[in-house]
Amino acid sequence: MAPKVLISDKLSDAAVQIFRDRGIEVDFQPDLGKDKDKLAEVIGDYDGLAIRSATKVTPTILENAPNLKVIGRAGIGTDNIDKEAASKKGVIVMNTPFGNMITTAEHAIAMMFAVARQIPEASASTHAGKWEKSKFMGVELTGKTLGVIGAGNIGGIVCDRARGLRMKVVAYDPFLSQEKADKMGVEKVELDELLSRADFITLHVPLTDQTKNILSKENLEKTKKGVRIINCARGGLVDESALAELLKSGHVAGAGFDVFAEEPAKENPLFNLPNVVCTPHLGAATTEAQENVALQVAEQMADYLLTGAVQNALNMPSVTAEEAKVMGPWIKLSDHLGSFIGQMTDEAIKAINILYDGSVSEMNLEALNCSLIAGIMKSINPEVNMVSAPLIAKERGIKISTTRQAQSGAFEGYIKVTVATDKRERSIGGTVFSDGKPRFIQIKGINIDAEIGRHMLYTTNEDVPGIIGTLGTTMGKNGVNIANFTLGRSAAKGEAIALLYVDEAVKPEALKELHETGLFRQIRNLQFDVA
Template identity: 55%
Template sequence: MPPRVLISDSLSPAAVEIFRLRGIEADFEPSLGKDKDRLAAAIAAYDGLAIRSATRVTADVLARADRLKVVGRAGIGVDNVDIPAATAKGVIVMNTPSGNSVTTAEHAIALMFALARDIPAADASTKRGRWEKNRFLGVEIAGKTLGVIGCGNIGAIVADRALGLKMRVLAFDPFLTEERAQAIGVEKVDLDDLLARADVISLHTPLNAQTRNILSAEALAKTRRGVRIINCARGGLVDEAALRRALEDGHVGGAALDVFAVEPAIDNPLFALENVVCTPHLGASTAEAQEKVALQIAEQMSDYLTRGAVSNAVNFPSISAEEAPRLAPFVALAEKLGLLVGQIARCGVDTLSVTFEGAIAREKTKALTAAALAGMLRPILDSVNPVSAPAIAKERGLSVDEVSRAAQSDYESLVTLVAKTRDGDIKVAGTVFHDGKPRLLRIGEINVDAEFAPSMIYTENEDRPGYIGRFAGALGESQVNIATFALGRDRPGGRAVALVAIDGPLPEATLAELRALPGVKQAITLKF
C-alpha cells in the first residue's frame, strides 16, 4: 500500500505532482486545515500531512493520527504544530527554513520605504482626488542608521540590502560573533545601544520567552525620538499597547507591521493611526517563495516516506535506521546538555566544544554534535533543529569543535560540552545509563547526579549552612512540590550548585525570592 499524504492548505500544484511522481498518493484539500474538526476526522487515513500556516496541528488532531509519520510545514515557523505532542506520537515535523528568506527580507525593505515616504497614505489621498503634495513630507533612507534585532538568515539579507542603500547597520543578536558581523558589514551592539542609536528598527527574531515584547514600553522609551519600527517577524515581539502610546505622543515616528499579536488582525487599535502601515502577514507571499517552499517540503516528505531519510526536522536529527537504536538515547542526552548550556549562559557563546569518550566515540557523532548545538541555540532560536543548527552556527560565526577519544573516566560513555562565552566557560557532562535515560554528571568541576525533568530550577550559591532549608521553605510556601533535589560543591564553604526538579511551573515571585536568598549567585528556571 503506497504512502498517502494530505495537503490541507493552499500549496503549489507542483508539490502534488512531486508526491505522485514519487509513488505517493496525495489528496489536495486546501480548505480542510481551517476546520479542525474535519481535519481530526480525516487525519487517521494519512501517513503525511503537508501544511502552511492555516492548519493547526494540535494534540487533539495528533491523538487521532494513528498512521501519521510526518508533518511538513511549507515555511519556517512551526508554531501552529504541537511539537511535544508530535514527538510523543513519533511524528517527524519538518519545515523549510530557507525557502522564503529573500522574500521576507524584501518585504521588510518595502515597508521601510513605504513608511519613510508615506506611500500608502499618499496613494489613498491622491485616489480620492486630493493633491496634497505638501502634506507628505518624507525622509531619506540613505545615511540613516538601521538597527536589526536578530541577524540570522533573514536579518543578514535585510542588512545587506540596507548597506546597498547606504545605510549604517547595527545588529543585536546573542549568537552573532564579531567575525561574522565584520564579514557582513554590520556593527554588533547590545540591545540598549541599538535602541539609543537606530533611526529605524527592524525585527527578525523568533517569538519565545526571551524575545516576547522585546520592544516593551521600557525598550521603546530608550529609543530615539522619531524612530520607525518594522516587524515582519512575529506578532508579540512588540508590545502593541505601548507602541500605540509611543506613536500617539510622537516618540515613535511610525510603524510598519506585517504581523500582529492576534491574527487574523481584524480589529487592531493600531489600524486607526495614520503613521502606521499594515499588511496581512505577507512576508512570504510571493509566487517564487511559495513555489520554492512547496517543492522543498514535497521533496523532503517524499524522501522520508519512501527512503526513511530525514532532513530539516525540528524534532529529530539525521540518523539512519540502523543507527537509531544505538544513538537515540545519546541524541537526547546531547540535546539536553546543550539546552542546559543555552539556558545557563548569560551572554552569547563564541565556541562550543563537544567531547565524546568511550564507546560513544566509536559511533557516528555528527548527529550528536548537531543535537547539542540545536539544544544550545533553542532558548533564543526556537525553530532551530539538529539539521539546521550547523548552518545557523556558521552564518553567525559560532565555532563548533568535536573531539572523540578513548575513555578517561569510570563511565562506559561520556559526553562533555564546553561553551566559551565572554563571562567564562560553561562546562557540563553526562552519560546514558543502562536504563536508557540521560543523566547529568557534572557542572563545571562539580559532580552532580541528576535526571532531566520537564521543569527544573538551577542555582549557584555559596556553600553555607541553612541554604537548603531556606530554599525548600520558599518553595513550600508557594505550594511548589519538589520531585528530585541534586546537589554538588567544589569544596566545603566554596561554590555549590543545585538542580531541582519540580512539579509544574515556578511562579515569578518565588523565583525572585530564591534569587534574594543569602549567598545566591544565580537562580533560573529550566525547561527540558
C-alpha cells in the first residue's frame, strides 16, 4: 500500500506533485493546520505530515497519529513541533535548513544597510513631503568590522558577502576550526573580543540553553560605543529590554531585528525607537526560498517513506539513500543483536558497549547505534523504534559507549555488543556475509555461525554427549521442524550453547520436556523480525 501524506499548510503545487510523481498518496488541505481539533481527528490516517509554521504539532496531535512516521517542516524553525513528544512516539522530525540560507543571509545584509543609512526613516520622511537631507547622516560598511556570532551555514554566507563589501570580519563560533576560519578569510575570536571590536554585530545561531540571551545586558555593555546590532536568527538571543535602554542612551547606534522573543510581536521594547528597523520574521520570505524549502521537504519525506533515507532530521541520524542501500543489512544485524540481548536480559540494563570492527567501523555508527538500542528496547516496549529508543535509554539512565577499531580477525567487519546489569555481563557478536544475510558469530565469547530465523531456540549446557540427540528427538516428538542447527562450546567439557532455527515457536510442553531432562542450564524461545 502506498504511503499517505497530509499537507496541512500552504505548499507549492510543484511540491505536491513531487509526492504524486513518487507514488505517494497526497491529501493537500492547506488550511487544515489552523484547525487543531480537525487535524487531531484525521491525522491517524497518514504516514507523513508536511507543514510550514501554521500547523502546531502538539502531544495531542501525536497521540492521535498511530501511523505517523515523519513530520517535514518546510523551513528551518521547528518551534511549532513538540520534538520530545514526537521522539517518544518514534516520529522523525525533518526540517529544510539549506533551502533559505541565502535568503536569510541576504536579509541580514539588507538590514545592515538599512540601519547604516537609516533607510526606512528616511523613506517615511520623504513620503511625508519632508526633505530632511541633513538629518539622516549614515555610515559606510566598507572598512568597518563585522562581528558574526555563529559562522555556520547562514553565518558563513554573511561572512562571504561582508568580505565582498570590504568589511573586516571577526567570528565567534565554538565549532569553527582555525583551518575553516582561514579558508573563509575571517578572524576567529572569543566572544568578549568580538564585542569590544565590532562596529556591526550579526547573530546566526539557533536558540538553545547555551545561546539564550547570548547578548545579555552584561554582554551588550561590553560592546563598542556606536555599535549596530542585527538579529535575523532567532528571538531570545538578545535581551531586548537592555538593548532598548542602550539605544536610548546612545551607546548602541542602531539595530535591525527580524525576530523577537515573543511572536507575533504586537508590542516590544524596540518598537518606535529611532534607527531601529523591524521586520515581521521575513528572513525566509522570498519566492525562491519558499519554493526551495517546499520542494526540499517533499523530496526528503518521499525519500524516507520509500527508501528509508533520512536527511536533515532533528531527532535521528541522517542516512543517505546510498548509505541506506549499503547499510541495510548491517542495520538489520544491529536490530537482531539488540533483540537477542533484550530477549535474554530480565534485569535492568546499566550500560551498553558497542564495538564496531573493520569495514563496519567506517559506516554511519549513529544510525547503527539507534537500530541496536531499538532492538534491545523492543523487548520492553514493542512500539519502540530507531527514533524513540535512544531517548528511552537516556530516560532509564543507561550509559551507552561506542568503540571502533580496524579489522582484527577473520571477518571483514563485525559488530559486538556487551550489556551490563547489576548481576552479569552478556555479549553477542554478528556480521553480514557476502550474500547480504546477517549471522550471529559469537555468544558469551563462544564462536558460532548461526543463520538468523524468525523463530529460534537458544540453550546452554555443559558440554556432554547426548545434547544434539535430546534436542532433535524432543523437537521431532513435538512436531517442530528444525531448519538449521548451530552448536558452539568454550572448550571440551566446558560451557556449550545451541541455536536452533525452527519453523515455529517451540510450545511450552516441549520446553518443559527439555527442562525435565536436567541437561540444560538455560532454555529460551527467541523471535526476530526477519521480514
